[in-house]
Amino acid sequence: MPRKDRRRDPRGHWILLFLGAVTLVAGLLLTGYAHGVVGESTQHNYEKSGSAPPAVANGGPVVNLSGGKPESIRTPRRTIALTFDDGPDPRWTPQLLDVLRRHGAHATFFVIGARVADHPGIVHRAIREGNEIGSHTYTHIDMASASPWRIRFELDLTQRALAGAAGVNTRLIRMPYSSVPDGLSAPEYRAALEAGGQGYVVALTDLDTEDWRRPGVEKIIEAATPKKGAGAVVMMHDSGGDRAQTVQALDALLTRLSAEGYRFTTLSQATRLPSADVPASTFDKVTGTALTAAQRWSDLWAGWFGILFGIAGALTTLRLLALPLFAHVHVRRVRRRPRRGPSPWLTVGGAPPPVSVIVPAYNEEVGLAATVRSLVNTTYPSPIEVLIVDDGSTDDTPVIGDRLQREFANVRLICRPNGGKPAALNTGIAQASHDILVLVDGDTVFQRDTINNLVRPLVDPRVGAVSGNTKVANRKGLIGRWQHLEYVIGFNLDRRMFDVLECMPTVPGAIGAFRRQALASVGGLSTETLAEDTDLTMAICRAGWRVVYEETALAWTEAPSSLRQLWRQRYRWCYGTLQSMWKHKRAMVEGGRSGRFGRRCLPYLALFQVALPCLAPVVDVFAIYGMFVLNPLTVAGSWVLFTVAQAAAAMYALRLDGERLTTLWVMPFQQIVYRQLMYLVVIQSLVTAILGARLGWHVIRRTGTFSEGEPLPTQVGA
Known part of the structure; x- marks a missing residue:
């Protein structure tokens, strides 16, 4: 029947629905990108051909590539720079910070930017207690197989996340999947050059504990102990899985080696470099705060949407x-x-x-x-x-x-x-x-x-x-x-x-x-x-x-x-x-x-x-x-x-x-x-x-399915 109320149906909500859909998609893309992360044990899919130049492969675990030629730096004797990768983790990183504070030791945490956005308070605590922060990219990408623009994008996002979380930027980077200097391949070295060109000091390691494998507390301690009083950069992990063995091994390591005269400090202090943590600009703080807030809200949306998806x-x-x-x-x-x-x-x-x-x-x-x-x-x-x-x-x-x-x-x-x-x-x-x-x-x-x-x-x-x-x-x-x-x-x-x-x-x-x-x-x-x-x-x-x-x-x-x-x-x-x-x-x-x-x-x-x-x-x-x-x-x-x-x-x-x-x-x-x-x-x-709008009667135009002279259906399935 015809409608008598000629008011138009509401239309503005379609704009809001479209904007909401765009926001939803953007949020899901952000959380999907941020948490498309993988653990330390993930294998690469590229050919590790070639090696780094001898000056790097045979040098120290800290490499400054910002100048014309690489400069390798080692730690002094009986000085250990403890480093932790893949965090922050809401469960394990605070436990490791508790152990460090109890022993009066400090360490360098190479953080993943996406996890910084999720847990900014932990990063703020680590800096407040005298520890140091380095970049481990935003999503734990394999920099050796990434394009230069992707590397720059990942590093920039990590810097903004740090600025939003703790008001600092960092000069240090450890490339995901990297380890000791003589294990650096040619593609990894090219990625290190890209980071060095942006002003980063590249951190490798002397002793890789491989604690992510959970080999046992004693094996982690053995892998983290330098030989004959040498200094070392020690690599551990504070995220990516169960790190209970790492926490126990750190406590025992600090107790044992402190008694032997070792000191435990940050990477910059151990290598006599300027502090890696520098104050961030106001612009970086504002954009970083927006980034961390957007990611946390996106994570929340994704969680709720996952629940709604399951309920539906x-x-x-x-x-x-x-x-x-x-x-x-x-x-x-x-x-x-x-x-x-x-x-x-x-x-x-x-x-x-x-x-x-x-x-x-x-x-x-x-x-x-x-x-x-x-x-x-x-x-x-x-x-x-x-x-x-x-x-x-x-x-x-x-x-x-x-x-x-x-x-x-x-x-x-x-x-x-x-x-x-x-x-x-x-x-x-x-x-x-x-x-x-x-x-x-x-x-x-x-x-x-x-x-x-x-x-x-x-x-x-x-x-x-x-x-x-x-x-x-x-x-x-x-x-x-x-x-x-x-x-x-x-x-x-x-x-x-x-x-x-x-x-x-x-x-x-x-x-x-x-x-x-x-x-x-x-x-x-x-x-x-x-x-x-x-x-x-x-x-x-x-x-x-x-x-x-x-x-x-x-x-x-x-x-x-x-x-x-x-x-x-x-x-x-x-x-x-x-x-x-x-x-x-x-x-x-x-x-x-x-x-x-x-x-x-x-x-x-x-x-x-x-x-x-x-x-x-x-x-x-x-x-x-x-x-x-x-x-x-x-x-x-x-x-x-x-x-x-x-x-x-x-x-x-x-x-x-x-x-x-x-x-x-x-x-x-x-x-x-x-x-x-x-x-x-x-x-x-x-x-x-x-x-509260009133909808009029919408007339449906007939096409004549039952016009006179047309055969009528006579049975089900006709």
Whole structure:
């Protein structure tokens, strides 16, 4: 029906959503880059050909490459420069600092910039207690195999992280994966030259304890002890795994060698170089603070998104398992009922009741005749009347309606000014002659046995309404096939579950049967929401009536044939559903059948039709992020398992409805186009509801699937 409120739908939130998506992606890229780090044991993938010049390979562990030629520096006798790589670590670095402070010793910590951003307080403490900081790149890259720009980028980020965390920059660097001078390869030396060109002093080591292998405390102590009173630069690690042996070995080493006259100091002090820690500029402090804050927030987001991803995956999987289970229960229950033989009405002492069929019509000239002819051409044994309620159409709908009422004695045309679909239906209900009412959209056709099957459950006096089985007729294109799968897998499986749980939220406008008494008990259809069918069904449930699903009552409807039309239809459906949920929210605290409906149905709708679709963009972005940053096998395996589970549920749903399985080929495309469209619809609807904007009725343009002369579907799977 036409909309009377011409205010534009809200649009500004799309800009905010886009900016939020960009921020999310940027944050995930930052945390992915920062934590795409690896441990000390990772192997390189380049050829370690050649070696450093003899002046470096045969020289000391500290190399100054800022001048024209390399200058090697050694530590004096009985002087040990303790160095720790890969930190800071929130568990092990503080323990090592405690040991150093207890012994009055100092050390040099070669830190990874990304970990500095995560734990700035530890770096600040290390400097405050007289220790020294050096760079170990931002993400522990193999500088020998990195390009010059990547090296400069990594070192610059580390400097900014240090400036933001502790207000200092450093002149020292230890290249990841480097060790003793004579083990320096030609590619590593070229990387060292690049760092030296930027003013760094390159630190290697005399004694590599290889404590990352966890060889045992005594072996670490033995590897860290110089021979015959020599001085040494000793390499240990304060992160990258369990460092309990390192902590114990450091305590024992300091105790043992201090007694032998060794002093333990920083690398710069041991080699008589100027302090490596220099005050950072104001600009570096500001940008460094921004970098560390951004990374910490990104880490927090990634953690929360990982949790949300897991919750969404678990809930979706639970739903995929629950829907077929409830469908199986529903099938076993309803298919035990006799489908042939004497009418069930005879068991209660009479023939089937007469039926009034109401067809609200606004600009339905394309398919109205086919709809009415399918209603008249029924095998229902009792009288029926068909009321066409023209709601102020501006096309030939009233002309076609008049022709049909002259052609068929049981068809009547009612013309009224435009007032919307609920008002048209109420007009038809008021003028209907019978107490069993079937409400049908003007773009829908029935099979010959549909009315009989639809009315059959009303033999139970507790049943106030019956939902039929809606089928997509125009399913030849990709969009039509997507909607066909959605109707069969989603809508109908959901209705089977709601039937079992006795909490049906919607009798679709395309096909539904009602008792007049049930409609009267809720005051007819309301104009307060745009999902009049959902609003009506919820009200009937709250009034204490049962609402059931009849799988054999088939109605063929024309689904939107373009993405724009589909968007408009689902936008109205979703917004109207939100309105209905809010309108009937008190059902959750009511007693009896109303409370059962509220506590079972409304949380389900809120969770699976509102919350999860709103999380879907985050899930998609995080899944892509996981493929490139996390373990791709885990992410891909999760996706495959989910797809298999979804395909299994789809096959079962199609089998229950007697549909061909060949349509399943469109499911992968449904996951990358249709699904995104549907969750954007939910987001748009939710924003519209929160902002309090009123959404008008969006008219769907008909394409004439049921034009006169076209053959009508006659069986499931046709």
